Amino acid sequence: MKKVRGLGLGKSYSGKLFVVEGCDGSGKSTQLYLLKRWLEAKGYVVFFTEWNSSVLVKDSTSKAKKKNLLTPTTFSLIHASDFADRYEKLILPHLRAGYIVLCDRYKYTAYARDFARGCDPEWVKNVYEFAVKPTVTFYFQAPLEVSISRILLGRPQLKYHEAGMDMGWSNDPIESFKIFQGKIKNNYDAMIEEEGFTVIDAVGSIEDQQVIVRKIVGEKLARYKAPYIPITG
């Protein structure tokens, strides 16, 4: 049982938390989806959640982004609120009830982006201190050119904040996006050791990557006991 820190409450959890992290276009969502299919086929009940999807905060986040009145600090805090809402309502309760939780992006996404926007790293880490360390954090590492070309191929129009246009690095969205993604990648790379990331080479074939991911997850589940699920109907 791992200890959970949250607003001064000592709680422990018996579930498993698997997280995928990496730059846009690193292929991490595909890998997590395949992992989910595999786990479900094995009969596990799996809870999946992704970044920036809390119903509560979503509206104001998108409104604020449209108005472009966010600063690096409010940008950071509004995403932290969104994450905290999902964390308190969904992630932590599922972990405490003993389930397998899959997260497409976790607090490290916030670290990488907020550091790039100029927030103080120690401050950002403190904000997210309530979130437990995952069982495994897979970092899908790809050369910058690879992830950027994957994104630009599928999305001709980059969104304002996605491209980091709010930072004034460049007036050209594509140029700005490249600078932003470069900073994010450097931040991820710098976290590998400190946060104990499991690095997956995201240039390999989808199948090869999935074999590695499943092997590692399988090992972590060797002694995992799924919570009792009553069979109905």
Place this chain on the structure above:
Amino acid sequence: MEKKLFYGTGLPYLSTKSLPGKLIVIEGPDCSGRSTQIALLKEWLEVKGNAVLDTGLKRSTLVGNVIMEAKKGNILGKTTLSLLYCTDFADQLENKLIPALAAGYIVLADRYIYTLMARDMVRGASKTWLKNLFGFALVPDLIFYLDVDPETLLHRAFSKYGQLDYWESGMDIHLSGDTLESFKKYHELLKMEYEEMTREYGFIVVNGEDGVDKLQMVIRNIINIFLEGK
């Protein structure tokens, strides 16, 4: 000695390093008389020729609505609510307070980080976490704390609203199933947190039980001395 600009890590990307304005905070629980005092101070300062911005918690447009909506249904986790209030505070600090201070205004803040911290600490938040979280807050020039007995607050709340508010009575933390009982306990706890912070943050404690005029004179005198000393 140069006064510290921020409590903690600050805003590393902020280009303004000096703020010629003055930040004056009025702290105290609900019904302690803050807004009345601020309205009078604003009038007085403007007549004296100072440019004044008065601002308070929960007035920002960024997440104010989310907080309001969520409180209606009581559907937010404690950490989420903390962070939303913090977002709102940061929004006002960066978009209102700092620009006004940079332009030389006297900013009268109707509550500041201390109320947010007191509320969260009563709800079990870690003090270290909160102090680091609000490390981007500017250190005010003066912090007045309106000290009012919980019993007095209770009667003021009745005469002001006609009933006790769920949140202002701390009903979310289940101190008592009875609203009146909960209100008293909750405000005792808040008072303890404010008192704890008095030393740490250098609050100027003023007697919130005094009449409006007397209290105003006390506060004006202190502000006068401060402004003339500069």
